[in-house]
Amino acid sequence: MQSSTPAGRTGRPRSAAADTAILAATRAALVDLGWSKLTLGDVATRAGVAKTTLYRRWAGKNELVVDAVAELFDELRLPDRGSLAADIEGVVLQFAAILARPEAKSGLMAVVAESTRDDALRERIRTSIVERQKRLVLEGRARAQTRGELPPETDPAEAARTADLIFDVVAGAVVHRTLVSAEPADGEWVRDLTQVLLWGLASQPAESDGG
Amino acid sequence: MQSSTPAGRTGRPRSAAADTAILAATRAALVDLGWSKLTLGDVATRAGVAKTTLYRRWAGKNELVVDAVAELFDELRLPDRGSLAADIEGVVLQFAAILARPEAKSGLMAVVAESTRDDALRERIRTSIVERQKRLVLEGRARAQTRGELPPETDPAEAARTADLIFDVVAGAVVHRTLVSAEPADGEWVRDLTQVLLWGLASQPAESDGG
DNA sequence: GCATTACGCTACGGGTCGTAGCGAAAGCAC
């Protein structure tokens, strides 16, 4: 979020209900209008607040949509399904379900596009959206190591590199499938993706044998 | 493109130079301003044409940027490097190099985001950008089959599904790495990605052993 | 009550949109 009433503060506190209403109104506007036709005046009207109130809390459309979309990913969990394969399939299906929602589709890629020219925005996206997803990768690996499905890490740097790779592959594949190919990331597809991933990870860390 | 002087046509022909200038100006504006601050009036000025001329050829910002970005992918080739691994690494590095350019970064994801609410736009993106990339996957597989690196296809439907999966994984991973993680898809990363892919593809088509 | 901060509302200059209308330019048919 952006402003949680600074504890030891005098004066009228900010309405927490307003934040909730604004973010919900933003998602509703994304569904109805999409990114480009979404206007802050319209969001304010939908939320039942004055336009000035909205501007006092968010710097602009980009920041507002990031926060509105970020809430969608709060529900992401890594349930223990007993095996690494099942864990991966479970979390990927959750991720796919979120991305299938129109407010996520139209909002997420738009702010990512804008973030290529705005470092502060990219950092905001990273901390409030991307980092939460990435954590699931690390948790999943740790759990698999506990189960004995994956060997313990030897080189920390190389382990981090692998985690980054896996994250980009999984998240990127689901996003591309959903938004570019415009086809559902359903159970069958996720099963295929998981299999490619697990087999691919079974390969030793390369390091040599170059082309 | 959008309009190539319809052969048997009377009247003053459209200036082909104007098309070129407009698309180049669009890319330049993407670099300088990004997607959201790009205005058609500014593009027209940069291209040295009247704003009305631009509107006579493109319906709006979305279509214009799609065409401008699509030209960036014209240079994508699949050079024969002798092995499937080398071929993959080569084409992925090309793809990464294009995505590293600021006009591609800011333009591509923006139109993809818009395409989630505009079927005609998605179709335009598909035919002029995505399909060209996908063809490389099919060519690469065919070449590997000729070399004997991959077995010939048995089930055509399953072969198509695998190609779609590979395409989403590769393109999605590179896009995610470049735009979301905001780190370069350099030689080392591409080597790791390729190894995961090749090992993953070595797995039999599943169908059983389900979670 | 008093200071302080948030809120709703109105109004504003500035910018972009997409289009209409006009005269001039560049082709083709004859």
Place this chain on the structure above:
DNA sequence: GTGCTTTCGCTACGACCCGTAGCGTAATGC
């Protein structure tokens, strides 16, 4: 050359959205 057709550059226009300033009011802590 004379017409016909289409494109081009230019200007002007109403409509919309932006982001902010100003003001009076509401809600909290002291």
